[in-house]
Amino acid sequence: MTQLAxxxxxxxxxxxxxxxxxxxxxxxxxxxxxxxxxxxxxQPAVSKHLGVLKRAGLVHLRHTGRETRYSAxxxxxxxxxxxxNAYATFWNDRFDRLESLLKGMEP
Amino acid sequence: xxxxxxSRTLVIERExxxxxEKVWRALTDSALISQWLLQNDFQPxxxxxxxxxxxxxxxxxxxxxxxxxxxxQHRRLAYSWNVGPDAAQGIRTVVTWTLTRTPGGVLLRMExxxxxxxxxxxYKGASYGWQRFMxxxxxxxxxxx
Numbered sequence: 001m002t003q004l005a006x007x008x009x010x011x012x013x014x015x016x017x018x019x020x021x022x023x024x025x026x027x028x029x030x031x032x033x034x035x036x037x038x039x040x041x042x043q044p045a046v047s048k049h050l051g052v053l054k055r056a057g058l059v060h061l062r063h064t065g066r067e068t069r070y071s072a073x074x075x076x077x078x079x080x081x082x083x084x085n086a087y088a089t090f091w092n093d094r095f096d097r098l099e100s101l102l103k104g105m106e107p
Numbered sequence: 108x109x110x111x112x113x114s115r116t117l118v119i120e121r122e123x124x125x126x127x128e129k130v131w132r133a134l135t136d137s138a139l140i141s142q143w144l145l146q147n148d149f150q151p152x153x154x155x156x157x158x159x160x161x162x163x164x165x166x167x168x169x170x171x172x173x174x175x176x177x178x179x180q181h182r183r184l185a186y187s188w189n190v191g192p193d194a195a196q197g198i199r200t201v202v203t204w205t206l207t208r209t210p211g212g213v214l215l216r217m218e219x220x221x222x223x224x225x226x227x228x229x230y231k232g233a234s235y236g237w238q239r240f241m242x243x244x245x246x247x248x249x250x251x252x
Contacts, residue, residue, distance in 0.1 A: 102123060
């Protein structure tokens, strides 16, 4: 697994963070306050989770006056997709090897 | 050959000009498995826990922890495919092999389900399980960004 995919997986391993990202994906840009209201955890906790998502490249933030608005950044999921593609390559390669092995095996 | 990657499952299918019984041997005999897949201590017995060993990499010690989940001779084999110390930091998947007899041999299908259905049990009380999240993710990815 690449380091980036690892960071995406880790950041999404927490249910609260998955919830936050899903909410941002569905409802567009949100403030921490709006997110906190729906999350069931405290505002500092939400801020901390958003920090993890931001470092993993999954959310963007924008400052407007005194508010910070967060939005989903789906392109940040690319490493996860790359990781799945790497597995596809792995299995295709193993299928090739299996075919070679079968050719040489007793019936 | 057909490879399809989605965020929840990876499916690879190939028709092989060999009888299912022979392909089954290659899938369930430890020595044969190591010749095409990875070194292993597999045993064809439901509940058997085993490891695949790949060359270690910078982010990974190369070990895949597995358990035989389903075994239906010449037809179906499933094992867990777990990488990493726990569900929170690692990958929990299931690899399922299905053999379907065809006029010319066998259609071999490998399905690696990205995240186990029972994984949500690891997140008791969680409002968003992996399955649901990944389903949502597929919708997101199918939209233009």
